[in-house]
Amino acid sequence: MSNKNWKDPELREFKKIIHRKILFIVLAILLTVAVLISYIVYTHFYSMGHLPEGKWIQSSTSPNQQYKLNIYLVNKGGATVAYSIRGELLNVSSNKRKNIYWGYREQAANIIWKDNKHVSINNRVLDVRSDTYDWRRE
Known part of the structure; x- marks a missing residue:
């Protein structure tokens, strides 16, 4: 029984770390896509350099x-x-x-x-x- 109690907090901490990493990766991908789309929209629709x-x-x-x-x-x-x-x-x-x-x-x-x-x-x-x-x- 003491073995199980020892592993549960360790397992919970491991899951938290994994969830944070996944969240960070998803946010990084979303930010990259948003910056890329913003750049494309600006250069093709608002920039005087691409007329x-x-x-x-x-x-x-x-x-x-x-x-x-x-x-x-x-x-x-x-x-x-x-x-x-x-x-x-x-x-x-x-x-x-x-x-x-x-x-x-x-x-x-x-x-x-x-x-x-x-x-x-x-x-x-x-x-x-x-x-x-x-x-x-x-």
């Missing part, structure tokens, strides 16, 4: 020639999807490119440089050093 290329329609250069804004018309296909405009900024000195404009239901771009660092695209004024416009975030 479709489109067809070049016009360019405009800043007054000091430091920046060049290339405008692309994007048609993702299908009868239910409207045209979009993508504005890609090129820093001429560093040759770095970044998307600063993503407008939905637009087929043309009216570009007016306000000064060397501010541009108006379809009446939306952006500081090319830091601002972006993305219709999905309105």
Whole structure:
């Protein structure tokens, strides 16, 4: 009888350890899946870095020639999807490119440089050093 009492607490402690390990593994897997799904959703639906290329329609250069804004018309296909405009900024000195404009239901771009660092695209004024416009975030 004393042998049985000795094993029961040991067995209960062993089961607790196993349950904790299983719980930890399940939580780790769920967290990994959640992070992976969040990353995929962000990069494909919200990131300006993964926009479709489109067809070049016009360019405009800043007054000091430091920046060049290339405008692309994007048609993702299908009868239910409207045209979009993508504005890609090129820093001429560093040759770095970044998307600063993503407008939905637009087929043309009216570009007016306000000064060397501010541009108006379809009446939306952006500081090319830091601002972006993305219709999905309105």
